[in-house]
Amino acid sequence: MDLKQIHELIKIINKSNIGEISIEDKDGKVTIKQKEEQVVTVAAPTPPAQVYNLASQLSAPIQTQAQAAAPATPSIPAAPKADNLITIKSPMIGTFYRKSAPDKPPFVEVGTEVSPGKVVCIIEAMKLFNEIECDVKGRIVKVLVDDASPVEYDQPLFLVEP
Secondary structure (H helix, E strand, O other): HHHHHHHHHHHHHHHHOOOEEEEEEEEEEEEEOOHHHHHHOOOOOOHHHOOOOOHHHHHHHHHHHHHHHHOOOOOOOOOHHHHHOEEEOOOOOOEEHHHHHHHHOOOOOOOOOOOOOOEEEEEEEOOEEEEEEOOOOEEEEOOOOOOOOOOOOOOEEEEEEE
16 A cells, blocks of 8 residues: 555544554555544442542542432432333434423323323424324333423433333
8 A cells, every 4th residue: 555545544534433444455554543532431439448549530520420410310219120110212303392382281290100102292303393102001200301402312201110
């Protein structure tokens, strides 16, 4: 490969999600790797006695965020285990609404019994209001999205206990 071809490959790799590519021909082998961005992985908190100064400085903001997020979740009396909950997800991108109109009550609240076909929310997409129906039978345990906030495709909206 000549230098021009290598430069073109570098440009293509930088624009893509490819992390590494190796090309071998009769003249030799070329391996191109993208720079790795700093990836912060939180697997399990390290006991404080084993944490070094630098590591504790790096992990402190992560632990603070995780600890701050935990108390913000409202606790439900006799909350069911998360492993048996069913998630109702958004079938489209749009704006999530819990009510059909500002002066109307929400379609569902925490504790509401739902069954297949029951409307649980509305998602507005391109000025069209799409009623989202439940496809399981159970009880709403948690509403995961704030009213009038944007949602993505396949984003969890509700947790249902069957």
